[in-house]
Amino acid sequence: MSLFLFKRFVTLLVTLVGASIVVFLVLEILPGNAAQILMGPDASPEAVQALAEKLGLTLPAAERYWLWITGLVQGDMGLSYAYSTPVSELVMERLAVTVPLAVMAMTLTTAIALVAGIYAAARHNKLGDVGVMSVTQLGIAVPNFWFAILLILFFSVYLQWFSAGGFPGWEEGAWEALKALILPALSLAVVQAAILARITRSAVLELLREDFVRTARAKGVSRTAALWRHVLRNAMIPVITVMGLQFAELLAGTIVVENVFYLPGLGRLIFQSISNRDLIVVRNCVMLLAAMVVIVNFIVDVLYAVIDPRVKASDV
Template sequence: MIGYITKRILSLVPVMFVVAIVVFFIVHLSPGEPASVILGPNASQSEVEALRAELGHDDPVPVQFFNWLGDAVTGDLGESIYANAPVTEVFGQYFIPTLSLTIFAQILAVVFAIPVGIIAAIRKGTAVDQSLMGFSLLGISIPSFLLGLFLILLFSVNLEWFPVAGFVPLSEGIWPHIRSLILPAIALSLAQAALLVRMTRSSMLDILDNEYIKAARSKGLKERVVIYKHALRNAFVTILEVIGQTFSTLIAGAVVIEFVFNIPGIGQLIVNSVERRDFPVIQGTILLIALLYVFINLAIDLLYGVVDPRVRFGKKGD
């Protein structure tokens, strides 16, 4: 298992190198120059050139890239031009709200979707199954930002059950923290829950048609034991893969929801940094998100062996 983990981590090196190249050159080849934005339109050319030299932007772009990459390998992603703080520190401040929202949304999606998918599989072809599948199709079709606006109108403006917008840190209390995340988490998780419902149903149907499930039923085992101990356990490998993919998708999808609910997360950080041409923050943030994404996939791969002991890490394909 240690060899498998080492192999997977080493395989991430070329992936992250390609990501670093793409991120750096797209940012630096985009219109706008940090020195001009910082000094404003009234600055002279000499002042702009002096600031460019101070920021290290007067070197050729390939030189800037390898200087930045060398520092990034050691954990130094540079310093924010506007915040005058390390990029990792700025990222950590904005990442906490995004992580809280993403985890909460993922929990809601999993807790709702897996039981609903199991019910749909058990009631295959019935009105219950068709209703649940219709609901999942609706969930996939509704944009998260539109659902968020509807939730604000109904539960915040009309009923006044939840705040219209904003984020309450966990340090100010568990319930205020959860209360500030309920509506954005629902808006963010609905599409993921709908997808997970369909995948759970599909995986369960594949397993329920197997001979060993029929044999378990013929032995007189309770239906609950057959469904949850035998069928769900074997179907959960596929479900787990979908959970990992949706969790990574939630982190990216949280950008829009953060703007709708005015949550100071990664989405606001990236947009503000683009407007300010804060290159170090843009590059560092995207690189860290990509790193998080690949490590989530690695964690899901490792969980395969826990869920299904038949998986052999040394033989499983990447």
């Protein structure tokens, strides 16, 4: 197990280094001058040059990359060009919205998908199965931002149960804050739940045809008991794979939904920073999202070994 974890951890580090290089190079080739944008079009060339030197924009690219990476290792993300505030403070403030939103969306996704997928598999080729598959097909086809607008029209404008947008802050109470995240989380969860439900159904149906399930049924185990005791654990391997990818996608995919609901999350910070040409904030936020994706995939690999020891054995 230790060798398996070591190899996965080395892969994680290599991936993070590669991602940091890609993020840095992509932002380096973007046109425009951050100092010029901050100073305005009427600023003198001398003032723009002075600001560029102050921000470190005149240093060689390799040196700026090294300073950025060493700062990240030490927990220093630098100073925002536009806000004149440490980037780490901005990120932590926004993560207090984005992470709970992604967790809520993933919780809704898992609950809806597992129930729907197992229900459909247990009623294969029956009305319940056909109904679930039809609904999931519709869920896959609906963009989450369009569904978010529908939720606002129905629950905010018509029923007036929730606010149409904004975030009161955790200091106003946990319930008020979570209430503001319910509609955004639901709009994010719909598409992901539809995909995961179909994968859960396929995985369960495939295992229901295996010999060990038929043997259990021959020994008198009911179909429901065989489903929950023998099938579900083995079916979780492909399901967990997709769940890991979906959680990473939810973290990175909040940009559009946060703008629809006007939430002060990480996605909205990235959007605003791109508009302000605040590249140091964009660079750190994108790198943070990439790191989250890599770490989630690492956790999924570890869960593989826990659920199915054959995965660990084949990797050693």
